[in-house]
Every structure is written in C-alpha cells, then in structure tokens.
Amino acid sequence: MSTAFASSTGLRLAEHVARLAEDHPPISLDSVDFTVLRPLEFEARFGHVLDYMARVELEVDRNVLELTTMLPDPPEIDRHFYADVWQPQEIQHGLILDRLQVELGRRPAAPDLDSIGLKLKVLGALAHIVPFQDVCRMLYYLTGMATERSAVLAYNLLHRGTLDMGEHAIAHTIIGQIKRQEPGHYAFYQISARGLWAELAAWQRWMVRLMRRSSFSPVGANNLRQKADFGDVMATLGIDKATDDFAEQISRVEKELLWASHRGLKVPAYVLRAFHEAVELAHNRPHLPHLHL
Numbered sequence: 001m002s003t004a005f006a007s008s009t010g011l012r013l014a015e016h017v018a019r020l021a022e023d024h025p026p027i028s029l030d031s032v033d034f035t036v037l038r039p040l041e042f043e044a045r046f047g048h049v050l051d052y053m054a055r056v057e058l059e060v061d062r063n064v065l066e067l068t069t070m071l072p073d074p075p076e077i078d079r080h081f082y083a084d085v086w087q088p089q090e091i092q093h094g095l096i097l098d099r100l101q102v103e104l105g106r107r108p109a110a111p112d113l114d115s116i117g118l119k120l121k122v123l124g125a126l127a128h129i130v131p132f133q134d135v136c137r138m139l140y141y142l143t144g145m146a147t148e149r150s151a152v153l154a155y156n157l158l159h160r161g162t163l164d165m166g167e168h169a170i171a172h173t174i175i176g177q178i179k180r181q182e183p184g185h186y187a188f189y190q191i192s193a194r195g196l197w198a199e200l201a202a203w204q205r206w207m208v209r210l211m212r213r214s215s216f217s218p219v220g221a222n223n224l225r226q227k228a229d230f231g232d233v234m235a236t237l238g239i240d241k242a243t244d245d246f247a248e249q250i251s252r253v254e255k256e257l258l259w260a261s262h263r264g265l266k267v268p269a270y271v272l273r274a275f276h277e278a279v280e281l282a283h284n285r286p287h288l289p290h291l292h293l
C-alpha cells in the first residue's frame, strides 16, 4: 500500500506544481497600480500590517536557506516547488507590498535574510540520516501548512478591509492578486503532509509530535517583538476577537494527522497558546495602543 500511496501522492504533486507554475506566474510590477486615494488614513490603519507581511514574504530567501540546511537531500518535487515556483512568487509578494508601504511614506521592511538558528543547524546535521530527514520534512510541511493557511486568511481580511476603505486599485491589483496565489501553496503542503504522514513509522511520528510541540510559532514571529507585532496584525484584522477559530483553521489538518487519537480536541494546545501569547504581548506594550483598547 505504501508504495502505491507514495506514487499517487507524487503524481498529484507533480500535476499540482505544474498547474501552479502555469496558472500563477510571479506577479509583475507592471500589472500593479499603487494608487491610494487616502494614503494617510490607509497608512494609519494598515501600514503595520503591510510591513509585517512584506517582511515575512521577503524572508522567503532565508526560508530557502533554512530548507537547504534542514533538507540536504530533498525529493525533486520539493526542490522544484520551492526553487522554481514558490520562491519566485513569494519574493514578488514581498517586493510589491514593501513598495506599497514605501509609497505610503513608511520605511521599507527589515527582513532577516541570513540568520539560521542553531536548532536548525542541528536538525540539518541529523537530517543526513535518511529516516530523520523524513521527520524534518514532515515538520517543514506542517510549518508550510500553518503559514500558508495564515496567509490565505490574513490576505482575505486585508482585502476586505481595503475594499471597505474604497481603495479599489490596490485591493484588486495588489492584495487580490497576491491572495489568489496562496491557496496553491497551502495545497502543496497539505498533499505532501498527508502523503508523508502515511509513510512514517511510529517513532518518527512520535518525534514529529514532540518537536512540533516545542517549536510552533505564528508565521514570521521568531522573537518576542515579532510575536507582539503579530498580535497587532491580529488586532487590526479582527483575528484577536476570534483567536480560537483562527487557530483551529490553521491547524485543522495538523490536528487530524498528529492528534487523531485525541478525540474531542479542537486545536492543539501549543497552537492556541502561541496565538494567545501574541495577543497578550501586543496588548501589554505601548506600541499602537489604539488597537488594544
């Protein structure tokens, strides 16, 4: 069964990536209209959201570096996806959002492009042992799912907010175009995660659960300040009022795969904890206090 499963997953992934490449070329700058009718109001409301998203999108280049460290010998389809399809799309998201915030008079984002944590280096060293590389790959797919699902939800909310402010040019040509590319990324990780999970031995699954529990963090939140920044983004997009629901949506498949035996569990506790922590950190600092009345 496992070989048949693997090859059907491989086929689906190959078709999926080919379709993504065909249907979603990187967004060109020429197709973007940076016209903002009320720049002061728009910046005051969404400026920090643009900055957060631009930074995370631009950090795609560090993500690729992390990937090559963590997965020294990836399956060809993974390499093809992240190098030829995903990175070129994400970097355009970052460049366009960053240009928009600069047009609004803000400083450009300050992405961290080259610091790879010690934890990852250790994982990378261990990943030369093939069964351990599969553990790393599973963690990569889980992170990918949570990240891309967060992006889908956040861009939907930002798109709505932008339309509500009557900023149709950027809603259609920037946020609208970007948000259409994220579900395909999510689907790639979901198909991969389901396929690989079915192949893992009990000890590998145990290890994935253990490592995931101790390493989960919201997208782009690698330190306390970034976690608080993420809390501000949640507040502006209204996610802080529906944190549990958001956490459930971004971890649905992870819960189904990793925690299937925990009946009645709605959201893994570490996911919920991370989001509540972000809301709290944002609330407890003087930055943008109007968001946290």
Ligand SMILES: [Fe+2]
Binding pocket: 057, 089, 090, 093, 151, 178, 182
């Ligand atoms: Fe993106």
Ligand SMILES: [Fe+2]
Binding pocket: 090, 148, 151, 181, 182, 185
């Ligand atoms: Fe994405």
